[in-house]
Amino acid sequence: MARIGIIGSEGAMGQALAGVIDASDHEWAGGIDRGGDAASLADASDVLVDFSSPQALDANLHAAIGAGIPLVIGTTGLEERHHGAIDDAARAVAVLQTGNTSLGVTLLAHLVREAAARLGPDWDIEILEMHHRRKVDAPSGTALLLGEAAAAGRGIALGDHAVRGRDGCTGAREEGTIGFAALRGGTVAGEHSVILAGSEERITLSHSAENRAIFARGAVRAAEWMIGRAPGRYAMDQVLGI
Numbered sequence: 001m002a003r004i005g006i007i008g009s010e011g012a013m014g015q016a017l018a019g020v021i022d023a024s025d026h027e028w029a030g031g032i033d034r035g036g037d038a039a040s041l042a043d044a045s046d047v048l049v050d051f052s053s054p055q056a057l058d059a060n061l062h063a064a065i066g067a068g069i070p071l072v073i074g075t076t077g078l079e080e081r082h083h084g085a086i087d088d089a090a091r092a093v094a095v096l097q098t099g100n101t102s103l104g105v106t107l108l109a110h111l112v113r114e115a116a117a118r119l120g121p122d123w124d125i126e127i128l129e130m131h132h133r134r135k136v137d138a139p140s141g142t143a144l145l146l147g148e149a150a151a152a153g154r155g156i157a158l159g160d161h162a163v164r165g166r167d168g169c170t171g172a173r174e175e176g177t178i179g180f181a182a183l184r185g186g187t188v189a190g191e192h193s194v195i196l197a198g199s200e201e202r203i204t205l206s207h208s209a210e211n212r213a214i215f216a217r218g219a220v221r222a223a224e225w226m227i228g229r230a231p232g233r234y235a236m237d238q239v240l241g242i
């Protein structure tokens with residue numbers, strides 16, 4: 001039994017998490033939203049789970065370090081400086097950050113890496129995602145995670161090869177780039193496709209989230225797994241053993 005503290009507790013993911021915790025052996029330690037005190041929440045928790053906003057990151061890392069407890073970060077829209085702060089914090093406590101806590105996307109990332117490793121750069125890689133109209137960041141954290149997997153398979157740095165959105169007279173596609181396209185509308189929980197387009201043939205690897213419970217279940221599983229871990233930065237495939 002673990003006491004799980006939720007950052008972003010009134011949000012869509014916070015509510016989904018509360019449902020999964022209620023149905024588990026774990027206890028809801030409390031929750032905060034904008035303006036809440038992460039340090040007090042951390043003192044009452046065995047592990048923190050964050051589905052809120054990048055603006056909350058520094059306070060959340062600080063609170064986890066202060067209380068000496070692990071932190072699971074599901075919040076997306078993180079920039080390079082956020083990842084630097086996570087790396088720094090991971091010297092003091094266990095931190096897991098992922099753009100997608102679901103089993104399906106974690107496995108999909110492995111498949112994408114494998115496909116990109118086996119196909120040459122003449123196979124164009126494009127990543128398409130669609131989410132609900134409330135989503136504030138693009139490309140999605142999952143799309144970026146899949147892009148990182150494709151880049152790792154190819155042995156390149158995503159930052160040097162990503163093309164994030166096209167508009168106007170863009171010129172022909174540059175070989176070896178990884179393209180991103182984001183659609184927003186309705187109540188879509190999360191759709192991702194990685195398209196590998198070769199000459200006269202095409203492979204599409206896709207994941208469809210039917211609801212947020214898949215993310216919440218993965219996040220609770222990660223929270224359980226993180227308790228008692230040594231300081232360091234961990235990933236979802238370690239939690240799931242894939």
Ligand SMILES: NC(=O)C1=CN([C@@H]2O[C@H](COP(=O)(O)OP(=O)(O)OC[C@H]3O[C@@H](n4cnc5c(N)ncnc54)[C@H](OP(=O)(O)O)[C@@H]3O)[C@@H](O)[C@H]2O)C=CC1
Pocket residue numbers: 007008009010011012013014032033034035036050051052053055056073074075076077098099100101102141215
């Ligand atoms: N990794 C994964 O598997 C998944 C990640 N996500 C990500 O999780 C995040 C939240 O998504 P979702 O629940 O749909 O978003 P919502 O907008 O529904 O909820 C966000 C919640 O966070 C709160 N919040 C905002 N700023 C802060 C802050 N500075 N400190 C504490 N709480 C804050 C909001 O409170 P207020 O309303 O007061 O601003 C709100 O209650 C997004 O980044 C999303 O992309 C979502 C699903 C799965």
Ligand SMILES: O=C(O)C1=N[C@H](C(=O)O)C[C@H](O)C1
Pocket residue numbers: 076099100131135139140141142143189190191
């Ligand atoms: O905001 C969302 O809803 C989601 N965000 C994550 C992302 O940015 O990839 C995960 C999931 O796709 C839902």
